[in-house]
Amino acid sequence: MAPGKNALWDRLRSKVGVRFIRFAGVAVASLATSEATLAVCDAAFHLTATPSAVSSWFTGAVVSYLLSRWAWERKGKPDLLRETLPFWIISVIVVVILTLSTKLGYTIARDHDLHGLKHAAVAGGVYFIANCVTFIARFVIFHYVLFSDRHAQKAAEPAPPGDDVTADVTADVAVTTERAGRAS
Numbered sequence: 146m147a148p149g150k151n152a153l154w155d156r157l158r159s160k161v162g163v164r165f166i167r168f169a170g171v172a173v174a175s176l177a178t179s180e181a182t183l184a185v186c187d188a189a190f191h192l193t194a195t196p197s198a199v200s201s202w203f204t205g206a207v208v209s210y211l212l213s214r215w216a217w218e219r220k221g222k223p224d225l226l227r228e229t230l231p232f233w234i235i236s237v238i239v240v241v242i243l244t245l246s247t248k249l250g251y252t253i254a255r256d257h258d259l260h261g262l263k264h265a266a267v268a269g270g271v272y273f274i275a276n277c278v279t280f281i282a283r284f285v286i287f288h289y290v291l292f293s294d295r296h297a298q299k300a301a302e303p304a305p306p307g308d309d310v311t312a313d314v315t316a317d318v319a320v321t322t323e324r325a326g327r328a329s
Contacts, residue, residue, distance in 0.1 A: 161288065164288055165284060167215070167216035167217075168213070168283075168287065169280075170212075170216070171208075171209055171212040172209070172276075172280045172283075174209075174212060175205040175206070175208045175209040175212070176205065176273070176276050178204045178205050179201040179202060179204055179205030179272075180269055180272065182200055182201040182204045182205070183197055183198070183201040183247070183265070183268065183272055184265050184269060186200050186201065187264060187265040187268055187269075188264070188265040193251070194247045194248040194250075194268070195247075197268070198244040198246075198247035198248070198272070199240060199244065201243070201272070202236075202239065202240040202244070203240075205276075206233075206240075210232060210233075213232065213292075214228075217288075217292035227291075228291065231291050232287075235283060235286060235287075239279045239283070242275055242278075242279055243272060243275050243276065243279070246271050246275035247268055247271065247272050247275075249271050250267050250268035250269070250270065250271030250272060251264075251268050253267055254268055
């Protein structure tokens with residue numbers, strides 16, 4: 146393998162890498178849903194920017210919510226205060242960004258006298274760029290704050306002196322060192 150490829154592969158196989166790949170899949174499904182909704186709202190129903198953006202955001206947010214729990218390996222009933230409510234608060238911030246972006250796309254299309262599919266393509270392109278920016282922000286917030294593995298963080302903290310866990314780790318290190326000495 147070429148230099149650097151092994152390191153990239155190792156990162157992609159790490160917990161963060163796996164979650165990033167899963168969340169990217171969630172984002173693609175959500176983006177496809179919201180872009181299709183935006184195109185229909187714009188080209189077929191001729192809605193203005195705000196109702197188009199809100200409709201598009203809502204369809205994408207529902208897909209994102211349902212699939213995000215899978216991306217972060219959450220099972221069982223969602224915790225309303227730690228997962229559900231923060232997810233939707235973040236989503237409301239995202240809808241503001243996407244609505245402003247959609248208005249920008251509509252304005253650009255109008256200023257260039259674009260209509261029909263060309264208008265929808267420009268509005269959708271600006272919406273797409275805004276989605277990419279919010280994707281990165283949401284991943285960081287979801288991974289490091291909202292869906293962070295609190296139990297793993299507590300387990301990673303050092304055990305107090307004299308704890309049985311400390312004795313077990315010390316014994317494991319001694320056995321590993323002894324095996325390494327025999328192998329050389």
